[in-house]
Amino acid sequence: MRGDIWIGDVVRALDAVEPGADKAAIARLLGFRLIPDDAAPAEQADPQPVSLDDRPAEIATAGPMDRHADGPSPERGRPPTVPSSADVPLLRPVGAVHRQRATLPAESLDRVEPVHTRASVPLPPLFAPGSTAAILQGALSRRERVGDIDLAPLIRSLSRGKPVARIPRRPVLTLRHGVEVLVDLGPGMVAFRRDQEDVMRRMVEVIGPELVRFRYFATTPAHGVGPEGRWSWRPYPGPERGSTVLLLSDLGLGSQPDERRDRPEDWLALAAQVTRAQGELVAFLPFPPDRRPAWSASVPIRILSWDRVTTVADARRRP
Known part of the structure; x- marks a missing residue:
């Protein structure tokens, strides 16, 4: 027809x-x-x-939607592609x-x-198409005092005759330290491979290829992290100083009990590494806002529901 x-x-x-x-x-x-x-x-x-x-x-069915593990590395400046790690090939409709x-x-x-x-x-994206760029900027930016000069405290110091050791500036959201993206290739994220690739591409467009770095892991970073397939995975060294770390992961919620390999202490260790580097830990979780892992209450992490319910205001909100 x-x-x-x-x-x-x-x-x-x-x-x-x-x-x-x-x-x-x-x-x-x-x-x-x-x-x-x-x-x-x-x-x-x-x-x-x-x-x-x-x-x-x-x-026509494409092969696994991801490339071979020995393919080119999705480092800075290159279009990202999720590497292969799943046991079952994933077909693109x-x-x-x-x-x-x-x-x-x-x-x-x-x-x-x-x-x-x-x-x-x-592919219908999980975030609202018209808001994806603003959500990414709001969720991944760091609030730092690098904006315009803050005149009020400067005037107070001068009026009291105190020396001005540093020019006070207004706080603004900035991405100048870059973003490190940890992409979960575990079994719980098999259904979201194309969504991961879509967000990775949008991040390169919105933030810039020189400010985004991609690494991969399965279920939890405690079992190794690397820029390509499993052969490149090593213990996670931690992010660059001041950068935001984004998890594209189900945080263990989507795995079957016999597949679970994560422990609360694994995520605590990851958060400690990010904190030592003066960074922020953020997660896009493809579950409703009321479904969060129990360990997240004791970990400094901001979790956003990776779905249409998330708004730009939610992404910009800080605890």
Whole structure:
């Protein structure tokens, strides 16, 4: 089928034309093409009524949506791609294939094949599309006194005759220290691979390739972190000083009990590393706001629900 025109419409149109009319041209105008009898396989050259080709429709399926572990590293300045670590290949949906089967009179129509069989299937992002950039900026920025000069405390110091050792400035949200993204490739995040890639691409666009660094782990960073596949994973050294650390992870909530490899002390250790580097720990969790791990109450971490319920105000809010 193409648009609103069915194969039955083609049959009726060809049955109504005068003898000698260009049936192939008429079929093309309706979005179909005719296959003459002499082009059919020998075993199908039967004078009986001919049916549509009964072969299964071909559906192009990409391989695992991630690349091989020995592919290029998604370091700064490069478009990010989630590396392979899942045991089960993940397939990308590429479109919808519609087939119409019918038995057609041999004198009216030989064999018909649709010209177009695929339609694109866009990925609906988890964050509201119009707010994604603002949510990323609000959630990952650090509040620092690097804005305009704060005149009120400066005037107070001068009026009291005190020396001014440092020019006071107003606090603003800034991304100048960069963001380190820790991408969870554990079993609980298999369903969110494309969402991870989408956010990673948007971060490069919004923050800039020189200020974003990507590392990968499975279930918890305590088992190793690296810029590529598992072969590159080592103990996590901690972030660069002052940077924000973003977790694209289910924080263990999506794993089955027998798959759980994380412990509360693992996340406490990660938070301690970020704190020592004077950074902030943020997590995008693909669960509702009321579903948070129990250990998060004792860890300095800001958790945002990775869904349409999150607003720009939620991303900018600080405890």
